Amino acid sequence: MAEVILNSQITTKLSAKALLSASTKFWFATTVVGQWIFASYVLVFYGGATFNGDIAQWNKVMPHGYVEGDLIGNLAVAVHLFLALIVLVGGPLQLIPTIRNKVPKFHRINGRVYILTAFILAIGGLFMVWTRGVAGADIGKYSISINALLILLFAFMAVKNAIARNIKVHLKWAIRLFLVMGGVWFFRVGLMLWLMIHQAPVGFDPKTFEGPFLTFLGFAQFIVPLIFAELYFKAAESTANGAKFMMATTMSILALMTIGGIVAATMSMWLPRM
Template structure:
């Protein structure tokens, strides 16, 4: 009985660490989505599309109407998916609003495909900052999004909801790769009091090479460790994963604070 209680408390600690991470992440994502809507939306409505380039180099190019439209659609859909994504993960939303969950999920998957394709266009056709390493990483992220979206839909269609939920969470994590990148970057700038390990002009360097792959590989790896910890009876392993998740939450919390105070909130008022 004592052993069972200990195991329960360890799993409770693990679940608490995940819930805390989710709450902190959602707050940060919704701040980011609000920033995207207010900054880029206001610039678009007022006709000052060139303001996009303040934070998104080559976001707006005079005369390239189709390219500018693709970037604008990409930004709008990114904001929508960031707001709607967390609602798919909350269990009570699935229980109390199954119809909303169903159609919001379909919209989420559709948008995931569109932003992946538009992201590939922005990198390989329109051009973006960073070098070949970042472009390859972004392309891998886009492929992971499309694969995860397909499998999440496939298992939902097959009514295999256990596998559907796992792939839906993987989709949620890789879709937010860009957000993780920004949070990680601002965490790094905050603790180092400026750029270290990369050139801010060319946006290349060893740290950015690491971060550009870490933005989706680390969240995916932590999710796999969490799944294994859920099934494990090894006390040390379960507590270790819970601790790692707590530390990861602190890291992204600092990154969210740095990004929000440094660019997101100020640009909302721009």
């Protein structure tokens, strides 16, 4: 009887661990696909407008993206968009275990490019926000600035622990960095999911792009993913099967919500402009 109970406990533990792993991979795969769709949109829309010599088209979706006569500012925006493509495509590759284990040299090189790009994007984002402004209320400047500062901090911590060979800690900081780097993407997916659910601009004015929901989303775009990341870390390291099962359920729900937001954003924002 004792052997049966022990085997049952081992099976339950393995099932809980496997379910948490599967649900996390499901969310990650969903997020990567969504970010690559967004990257395709950035390349086609902004790249196409630039290639055709009609940079003013940027302003259709990015307020003050192009300002006539402001060469430095326009160049900063162009570089920011180009580097965003690099992190959207290369960032997720850093978190795939097969790539880290099978091609470590690529992981190191891609990692260096990713970290350097993260620093440039964060600093460039701060420059753009405080010189070009943001859509909607000025509170957006502060939420975006905090996001940028977190990128700088997490990138530094990821590098510091990689150099010290604290791989487990390094991976955690890399995950946190991936999440805050996706702040802009999370904002769009969250907004479109909200609109899809309510079928109306609830909690904000679509003309001024101001309102309590957008204020909340401006900070939630990086705070909420980080909260769930910390909950995941605790569940993965916990010996309690219940914690793993609960987090696996949560990750599955988040994945489904993410899919809804991706579909809504793709059909209403990205695909029509590609």
